[in-house]
Amino acid sequence: MRTLLLMAGISFVLGGCASTAPQTAWGKAGVSRVDYGAEVGMCTGLAAMQNSGSTGVNTAGGISGSNGAGNTNTPGASGASSANRAASGGTPSAASEPAPAGGNYAGMASTDFAQRAATQQRAQEMAKQRARADTLKSCLTARGYQEFALTAEQRTHLAKLKKGGDEYHEYLYLLGTDAKVVTTQSHTPAK
Helix, strand or coil: CHHHHHHHHHHHHHCCCCCCCCCEEEECCCCCHHHHHHHHHHHHHHHHHCCCCCCCCCCCCCCCCCCCHHHCCCCCHHHHHHHHHHHCCCCCCCCCCCCCCCCCCCCCCCHHHHHHHHHHHHHHHHHHHHHHHHHHHHHHHHCCCEEEECCHHHHHHHHHCCCCCHHHHHHHHHHHHCHHHHHHCECCCCC
């Protein structure tokens, strides 16, 4: 279980890039393999549990926003009920309104509504990824780790290794514990 957590943690930390080899890695000069695995695993676990806290409620232009009442394409009962509520002092809410009508089928959401829903979902997913990355970064930084850029030669060597394999992780561990590599390739100056 510990090895699985270590491998998952290292993969999460270093495998976030879209390319075949990561552009950056995290290291701490002279850290033991056990401490490295425990700290990276703990920070990875904290990051995996992190949520952005944003639910998308009241997001302008999104389906959770308050602009749903004006998007109905058919002035049927829902338009009348909105007008009646507004005349009686009540305010229409997006949650009480049915999905905007449009297209060939009654009750179907318009393409604009569907596009806004998809955009809102992507924004929420990106916020969660950002929150996880921020949590991971702050956790590792608090434990004395530094993010450092991999050189083109190091990325090329990593690309030749099986991603997630023992040799891959061993190479990253060796780079991350080498004081010279961490110091000279670091994004932030050593403390």
